[in-house]
Amino acid sequence: MSIESNGISVIIELGGGAELLFDKRKKHSVNLPGNDWTIQKLLFWMKDNLLKERPELFMQDDTVRPGILVLVNDTDWELLGEGNYKINSGDTIMFISTLHGG
Amino acid sequence: MPIPCSRQCGKKAILKRPKTGHALCKECFFYAFESEIHNTITQGKLFKPGDKVAIGASGGKDSTVLAYVLKTLNERYQYGIDLFLLSIDEGITGYRDDSLKTVQQNKDDYGLPLKILSYKELYGWTMDEIVAEIGKKNNCTFCGVFRRQALDRGAAFLGVDCIATGHNADDIAETVLMNILRGDIARLQRCTSIITAGADCIRRCKPLKYAYEKEIVMYAYFKQLVYFSTECVFAPNAYRGHARTYLKDLERIRPSSILDIIHSGETLQVKEGIKLPERRNCSRCGFVSSQEICKACIMLEGLNRGLPKLGIGKSTKVKRALESIAKDKCNDKCNGKCKDNERIEEKDLEF
Numbered sequence: 215m216s217i218e219s220n221g222i223s224v225i226i227e228l229g230g231g232a233e234l235l236f237d238k239r240k241k242h243s244v245n246l247p248g249n250d251w252t253i254q255k256l257l258f259w260m261k262d263n264l265l266k267e268r269p270e271l272f273m274q275d276d277t278v279r280p281g282i283l284v285l286v287n288d289t290d291w292e293l294l295g296e297g298n299y300k301i302n303s304g305d306t307i308m309f310i311s312t313l314h315g316g
Numbered sequence: 317m318p319i320p321c322s323r324q325c326g327k328k329a330i331l332k333r334p335k336t337g338h339a340l341c342k343e344c345f346f347y348a349f350e351s352e353i354h355n356t357i358t359q360g361k362l363f364k365p366g367d368k369v370a371i372g373a374s375g376g377k378d379s380t381v382l383a384y385v386l387k388t389l390n391e392r393y394q395y396g397i398d399l400f401l402l403s404i405d406e407g408i409t410g411y412r413d414d415s416l417k418t419v420q421q422n423k424d425d426y427g428l429p430l431k432i433l434s435y436k437e438l439y440g441w442t443m444d445e446i447v448a449e450i451g452k453k454n455n456c457t458f459c460g461v462f463r464r465q466a467l468d469r470g471a472a473f474l475g476v477d478c479i480a481t482g483h484n485a486d487d488i489a490e491t492v493l494m495n496i497l498r499g500d501i502a503r504l505q506r507c508t509s510i511i512t513a514g515a516d517c518i519r520r521c522k523p524l525k526y527a528y529e530k531e532i533v534m535y536a537y538f539k540q541l542v543y544f545s546t547e548c549v550f551a552p553n554a555y556r557g558h559a560r561t562y563l564k565d566l567e568r569i570r571p572s573s574i575l576d577i578i579h580s581g582e583t584l585q586v587k588e589g590i591k592l593p594e595r596r597n598c599s600r601c602g603f604v605s606s607q608e609i610c611k612a613c614i615m616l617e618g619l620n621r622g623l624p625k626l627g628i629g630k631s632t633k634v635k636r637a638l639e640s641i642a643k644d645k646c647n648d649k650c651n652g653k654c655k656d657n658e659r660i661e662e663k664d665l666e667f
Contacts, residue, residue, distance in 0.1 A: 283534065
């Protein structure tokens with residue numbers, strides 16, 4: 215229960231080319247301080263703490279750049295309130311770019 | 317709280333479809349996605365039993381999903397077609413060499429024969445060598461022109477009846493926009509056709525024409541299909557990039573925009589009296605062309621003569637060079653008396 219008071223742990227996964235912006239790493243296990251986390255808040259946190267290059271290819275205004283798909287525990291975030299989704303400890307949040315390759 | 321599947325199958329929805337707004341579970345999504353492609357194929361009469369079909373395979377998401385779905389549907393609905401994978405190796409170190417490994421894996425995973433043709437063997441130049449000559453600007457033009465013809469040649473080599481490409485709804489909407497922005501009426505008419513064919517050329521079709529990119533990527537993800545997703549190491553096609561960003565912004569506001577743009581493209585009619593370029597065959601290589609000498613031959617000639625900008629430069633220069641090519645070619649026969657070649661347009665080729 216000490217995890218609850220110290221923050222939450224989430225797994226961030228990147229695919230479809232989005233990993234290229236994050237040190238080419240497809241999986242990041244992170245601990246977030248406090249309990250009050252939405253995906254929108256996480257996006258800014260990722261931009262400040264994980265993103266290595268070209269932030270404009272990841273974010274546009276206060277959300278992901280159109281063309282990046284987001285899944286929470288393998289469910290489309292469009293079914294979960296998108297940026298307003300409240301993150302639970304243990305969630306896996308996946309970002310897949312549709313904009314690469316072909 | 318999980319949202320139930322719109323089909324009332326009792327399972328939990330995993331995705332919101334951009335086309336319909338429906339929330340579907342994994343199985344209902346697979347079924348809907350595959351059935352729609354099946355409908356596209358049957359309504360558009362894309363294949364006949366006995367057809368040999370080459371899938372233009374790049375190792376990217378679209379062609380990987382296309383190969384998987386065509387193989388699945390061919391078995392499920394007994395199209396009776398023979399499928400092949402056809403890949404073009406442009407010779408781009410750090411990009412195509414890696415993506416071709418993915419195609420090799422598709423070949424093993426799906427049990428489909430694979431043919432790889434390289435720019436080097438077709439044209440004597442790799443893209444790496446071409447970029448060393450022309451720089452990073454305009455190289456997409458070379459690559460696009462050469463790839464189109466390379467696919468035709470590969471298809472002729474395999475003796476297939478049809479080339480299926482992975483162009484998806486987003487790609488086609490993007491191309492409609494680009495052709496409008498460039499005033500390219502001939503391509504605007506052509507680019508939404510689900511089948512394109514000329515007298516002598518192998519027909520091409522786009523089974524994913526109505527499939528949204530989002531669904532293609534979700535399908536690949538949930539089916540755990542392996543695809544290659546690295547950006548080409550050379551400068552991206554900037555003009556297409558703008559059209560793409562614009563389209564993606566529209567899609568966010570109104571997801572049906574993509575299909576609506578395709579619909580507009582399909583139903584546009586060019587008014588009478590508009591002159592469209594005729595389709596004929598290149599007098600050098602025999603492939604379909606809208607000019608006396610096709611774009612690929614002009615570009616190749618430029619590269620070989622040390623005038624790499626030839627295919628993309630001013631049309632007057634192209635005309636002069638063409639005259640000299642024509643003279644070279646027919647000096648023996650007509651002592652240079654052959655008629656002037658037609659003006660070459662200087663636009664990029666798309667589709």
